[in-house]
Amino acid sequence: MRFQSLLSTASMLAFVGLAAAEGASDVIDLNPSNFQSLVNPESLMLVEFFAPWCGHCKALAPEYEQAASALKEKSIKLAKVNCVDEADLCQAHGVQGYPTLKVFRDGEPTDYTGPRKADGIVSYMTKQALPAVTDVTAENHEDFKKADRVVVVLYATSTSAAPVPEFSLTANKHRDDFLFGLTTDSAVSDAAGVSPPAIVVYRQFDEPQTEYPYPVGSATVKDIEDWVKELAIPIVDEVGAENYQTYAQSGKPLAYLFLDPTMENKQEYIGGIRPTAAKYKGKINFVWIDGIKFGDHARALNLPEQKWPAFVIQDLAKQLKYPMDQSEEYSSEAVAEWVEKFANGELQPQLKSQPIPETQDEPVFNLVGKQFDEVIFDDSKDVFVEFYASWCGHCKRLKPTWDTLAEKFVEVKDRLLIPLLLVISAKMEATENDLPPSVPFRISGFPTLKFKPAGSKEFLDYDGDRSLESLVAFVEEHAINPLDASVPIQNASHEEVHGHDEL
Incomplete structure (x- = not known):
């Protein structure tokens, strides 16, 4: 090499x-x-x-x-x-x-x-252009350590000894992400101040040199990659389109500090959250973001005012948001307290919702975030729900078919509900409603159609074509309640019940 x-x-x-x-x-x-x-x-x-x-x-x-x-x-x-x-x-x-x-x-x-x-x-x-693992020598050692934001070097005793095989597999897997180097020259190890075998990560931010803290000989690919990925995320960094995926793929909650980048004391605000970010490193990722450029993203995270600085934590896995009240005075102390409460499970997510409709006059039930649990988890009803976005062309084309589907079953609306729910888009554009934490899924595309049988907590995905005939057949196949209005239904206790007013 x-x-x-x-x-x-x-x-x-x-x-x-x-x-x-x-x-x-x-x-x-x-x-x-x-x-x-x-x-x-x-x-x-x-x-x-x-x-x-x-x-x-x-x-x-x-x-x-x-x-x-x-x-x-x-x-x-x-x-x-x-x-x-x-x-x-x-x-x-x-x-x-x-x-x-x-x-x-x-x-x-x-x-x-x-x-x-x-x-x-x-x-x-x-x-x-480089091999997955580069030969590191006394001549190129110093240059190689500075060749990228994150550089990983294995100082080994030989090319066949552990953990060289696992290290090489890691390098091949992540060659697009980081630079990997290997040396068996004792003079290079001495210059680095390490005793081989040792793996060292060199960074152009935070601590510039970090040695693998566990027994190197038993390190696996997963051990090495998890450790390097963790070190590759700065304690606090600016986030944008170029590096957002790094945070999204980590799966950890993401804490945003929204700032106006032209403010004179910008660095003071960033420095103010750094101790908190360092305290929760590995558990919560911290970033600052341009509130002027990404104002729409701020609104999607339930920060409605163009008022900076502002702070919000997003649970990326569950798509839940925990914004600090923008009407309260911002301080780094308030951020530290907010993060501690989040880490201790003491915060409730803020859910965006349209107002509950005063009337439900259409065959299709107009569902909003505030009513989601009440309506969807009503055990007496089968529910076929469309998750849509107002800008979605496919959703617009489905609307007349969806309306016709609801009209077909209007006589059994006491036992079969066909609602719609407007939710946040996979592109992070702000819409009108958030899904509550009780929902065991997130929406990644529109329209998404899901069916929840009566008495069940399970949601069935609809993956068929969007013709009326196919939708009707799906409902008839999966509905628990009789779809004939003349046939009585039974509740979870198997007691006969009769029709009741629509929610």
Whole structure:
């Protein structure tokens, strides 16, 4: 394994100015006549498929140019295809949206899953160019430790001794995420101040050097990756589109400090929550976020006012929100108390809900968050519920069929309820209602149709086509209550009951 000499991303990007000043471009233009001849011979190339009218493409363009100039120093080429001019070429490569980025190795493509900023592109492609585990020597040791935000080095006695096999498997699994290095040179271990075998994580934030604290010889892939992932998240960092997935994938609650980034005392507010963030490191992730740019996200987290600073904790696994009252004076002490209450299970989530409708005059029951438990978990009723979003085109097309379905069963509405519920979108756009914590699922797409049989807590997913005939057949198959109004129903105690007023 060979280590290609690495400069820090910041240092490399400093060289880009000259090319930009001269109007030169280091991004290669591809078309059908040169695509194979330029792409296939390269061991590594990044290709962007774009449309000139695409706003996201326009935003990416300067970042892509900057990354191309920086990566030129590493002999890594970046190219682009104009999908308006070369529609057939883009279609041949399965391009369905813009921009689409693909990594080509000897002509074989894989999806690019990295950031869309210059430094992120440089970091991602640098990892792609290196072997999963790089040879670390006395000559490159210092440069390698600083080559990325998170670098993992195994100081070993030999390439066959534990935990080298598990370490190598970890590196292959996470080569897109972190840089991994291995050395068996005792002089390098001495320079690092460690006794092999030892695994050390080097970071460009928080504590710069952290050694694996458990017996290294018995470390498994899961042990190593869990430890590195935990260290890869700063105590407090800015969150945005580039790194949100890191937090989302961690599964831990996410504590947001919303700020106006132009305020003079911004760093004081960030520093104020740092002790609390350090105290709960590993249990709750802490970030600060641009409240001006991401005001819609603040409202989705039940922070209705454009008033900063503001603080909220989101349980990502359950999609529950715990915002601090914006009418109260903000302080880091209040944040510490709020977090402690959350950690101790003493807070109730704040659920967004529309007002309860004064009347229910339509065949379809208009369900809101405040009534969810009362209506959905009524054991006497079968419930077929549509979760929809007002902006969803598929939901709009389903509406007349859903209305007809409700009309078909209107005579048994005392025993079969067909409601709708407007919920928060998977894209985090604010709507009108939150699901309560009693619900054993979350909504990730629209429309979502679920059926809860009478007397049961189980929800059945509807995955069939959205024709009236299929929906009716599904109801008839799964309903517990008789769908003939002349047949009496029985409650959970098997006592005969008769129709009652609709909720």
